[in-house]
Amino acid sequence: MPLSRVRIVLxxxxxxxxxxxxxxxxxxxxxxxxxxxxxxxxxHEGATxxxxxxxxxxxxxxxxxxxEEAVTGCRxxxxxxxxxxxxxxxxxxxxxxxxxxxxxxxxxxxALVFGREHSGLTNEELDLCHYLVNIxxxxxxxxxxxxxxxxxxxxxxxxASEEVTPASQQGQLPAEVEKFExxxxxxxxxxxxxDFSDPRKSDKLIRKLRRFFMRAAPDDEELNLxxxxxxxxxxxxxxxxxxxxxx
Amino acid sequence: MPLSRVRIVLxxxxxxxxxxxxxxxxxxxxxxxxxxxxxxxxxHEGATxxxxxxxxxxxxxxxxxxxEEAVTGCRxxxxxxxxxxxxxxxxxxxxxxxxxxxxxxxxxxxALVFGREHSGLTNEELDLCHYLVNIxxxxxxxxxxxxxxxxxxxxxxxxASEEVTPASQQGQLPAEVEKFExxxxxxxxxxxxxDFSDPRKSDKLIRKLRRFFMRAAPDDEELNLxxxxxxxxxxxxxxxxxxxxxx
Numbered sequence: 001m002p003l004s005r006v007r008i009v010l011x012x013x014x015x016x017x018x019x020x021x022x023x024x025x026x027x028x029x030x031x032x033x034x035x036x037x038x039x040x041x042x043x044h045e046g047a048t049x050x051x052x053x054x055x056x057x058x059x060x061x062x063x064x065x066x067x068e069e070a071v072t073g074c075r076x077x078x079x080x081x082x083x084x085x086x087x088x089x090x091x092x093x094x095x096x097x098x099x100x101x102x103x104x105x106x107x108x109x110x111a112l113v114f115g116r117e118h119s120g121l122t123n124e125e126l127d128l129c130h131y132l133v134n135i136x137x138x139x140x141x142x143x144x145x146x147x148x149x150x151x152x153x154x155x156x157x158x159x160a161s162e163e164v165t166p167a168s169q170q171g172q173l174p175a176e177v178e179k180f181e182x183x184x185x186x187x188x189x190x191x192x193x194x195d196f197s198d199p200r201k202s203d204k205l206i207r208k209l210r211r212f213f214m215r216a217a218p219d220d221e222e223l224n225l226x227x228x229x230x231x232x233x234x235x236x237x238x239x240x241x242x243x244x245x246x247x
Numbered sequence: 248m249p250l251s252r253v254r255i256v257l258x259x260x261x262x263x264x265x266x267x268x269x270x271x272x273x274x275x276x277x278x279x280x281x282x283x284x285x286x287x288x289x290x291h292e293g294a295t296x297x298x299x300x301x302x303x304x305x306x307x308x309x310x311x312x313x314x315e316e317a318v319t320g321c322r323x324x325x326x327x328x329x330x331x332x333x334x335x336x337x338x339x340x341x342x343x344x345x346x347x348x349x350x351x352x353x354x355x356x357x358a359l360v361f362g363r364e365h366s367g368l369t370n371e372e373l374d375l376c377h378y379l380v381n382i383x384x385x386x387x388x389x390x391x392x393x394x395x396x397x398x399x400x401x402x403x404x405x406x407a408s409e410e411v412t413p414a415s416q417q418g419q420l421p422a423e424v425e426k427f428e429x430x431x432x433x434x435x436x437x438x439x440x441x442d443f444s445d446p447r448k449s450d451k452l453i454r455k456l457r458r459f460f461m462r463a464a465p466d467d468e469e470l471n472l473x474x475x476x477x478x479x480x481x482x483x484x485x486x487x488x489x490x491x492x493x494x
Contacts, residue, residue, distance in 0.1 A: 002385075021392065021395075024392060024395075025392070025395060027385060027388045028384045028385055028388055028389070028390075028391050028395070029384065029385060030385045052390075052392075053388060053390075054388065135402075136402075136405060136406060136409065137275045137276065137277075137405075138249075138274060138275055138276060138277045138405075141274045141275055141300060141301065142275070143275075143299075143300070144275050145268065145271060145272070145299075147395075148268075148271075148272060148275070148394075148395065148398045151395045151398060151399065152398065152399065152402055155382075155383075155399055158383060158384075158385075159383060162383065190480075191476065191479075194476075194479045194480050194482075195479060196475065196476055196479035196480075205472075208469070208472065209472070212463055212465060212469050212472075212473075213463070215463050215464075216459055216460070216462050216463030217462075218459065222455070222459050225452075225455065225456070225459075226459075228443065229438065229441075229443055232438075232441045232442060232443035233437075233441050233443075233480040235441075
């Protein structure tokens with residue numbers, strides 16, 4: 001019954017009350033997997049008080065050190081973003097997000113990621129997200145309380161899950177986050193090897209490329225293909241050719 | 248701009264924090280008319296703290312002695328009900344409720360009525376409601392926090408009022424088709440040059456890669472970047488480096 005493949009990931013939450021309120025909101029909407037990345041104060045009585053009858057979600061919450069660790073094994077990572085950023089990113093409404101989560105529910109764990117109360121997600125954290133979700137709000141007062149944002153998305157996920165709409169498959173699932181990271185590292189190394197970039201000043205370049213490839217959400221086969229091309233560009237034996245490489 | 252004909256009516260609220268959180272939730276969703284029926288503690292610093300930037304909703308909140316007084320002038324009164332009651336009552340979902348509110352918005356003030364934290368609405372209060380709205384929840388843990396319930400209904404009302412939601416902005420426009428084709432040809436040539444593929448049998452491979460890159464819908468800048476990498480892999484002078492290439 002609980003939608004256990006949907007993780008709610010809260011990053012560096014300042015107010016323990018928000019963690020408790022988020023847990024209650026989750027349980028109200030049949031979610032039960034809470035992952036906390038470096039919470040400021042946890043466990044904490046302020047969290048327990050606001051959780052009301054959802055204390056077991058706090059007890060079972062997983063505490064980790066990085067978002068990367070929190071989303072391990074997820075092939076769908078969706079970050080909640082308060083503002084429209086200048087960055088080009090596939091941006092979804094909560095309803096579209098819930099549809100996507102539900103349509104892939106049988107195939108993978110999914111992470112819905114919520115940033116810090118005041119500053120949201122860092123660029124490095126955004127880099128790990130396949131999509132961003134923006135909750136429509138009053139443009140003059142757009143900053144939602146963290147637990148409220150969790151409540152709204154959890155509500156949409158519950159509604160979508162009850163709509164019994166698996167049907168509309170969205171194509172292949174992207175590869176797991178770890179595999180994608182492996183590809184990005186390989187890409188970075190290759191750019192140095194082929195004299196395209198200086199590793200000491202390539203941060204901005206790599207971010208651009210990472211976003212580009214993340215947007216395309218490559219699946220396992222595509223990542224293998226891309227890595228084969230990188231290896232060939234590096235002058236190593238291509239992984240795709242059967243015959244021995246002619247050096 | 249604010250949806251001022253929609254009143255949020257809170258009856259005999261026990262926790263001032265809930266009043267503050269409800270005010271913030273309302274302002275986030277463009278609602279600004281708060282009516283309090285016999286609040287236990289109000290004004291109160293607990294309400295002010297949770298209201299965050301929505302303090303003026305608390306200052307302008309109307310305090311009255313009865314629900315009857317709170318809904319004066321409304322031709323549409325909708326009560327939030329946590330449980331399905333045995334009473335036969337026209338019961339709506341939050342989405343249906345929002346549709347109804349918006350469809351009558353030009354004709355009348357509307358009241359969305361929320362009962363006490365633990366006991367909801369009395370029969371006498373229900374008698375004043377034209378409809379009830381039930382928020383879908385986990386049947387084993389259905390009691391929503393009061394402010395969360397306000398947040399969810401306010402969100403649905405905002406969405407319904409905007410309906411024409413362009414929301415999912417897709418950022419930059421992709422590059423023109425000719426440019427994309429130029430990139431694909433460059434990619435194909437590079438794969439041959441780096442000994443990755445045999446041009447006579449690479450059709451299927453190129454098709455796969457083309458689909459992958461097409462899905463990411465690169466813009467002009469991204470195409471230039473990718474072509475720079477291809478040139479570097481071909482061993483030609485990279486278009487991106489200013490200094491002379493060291494051969």
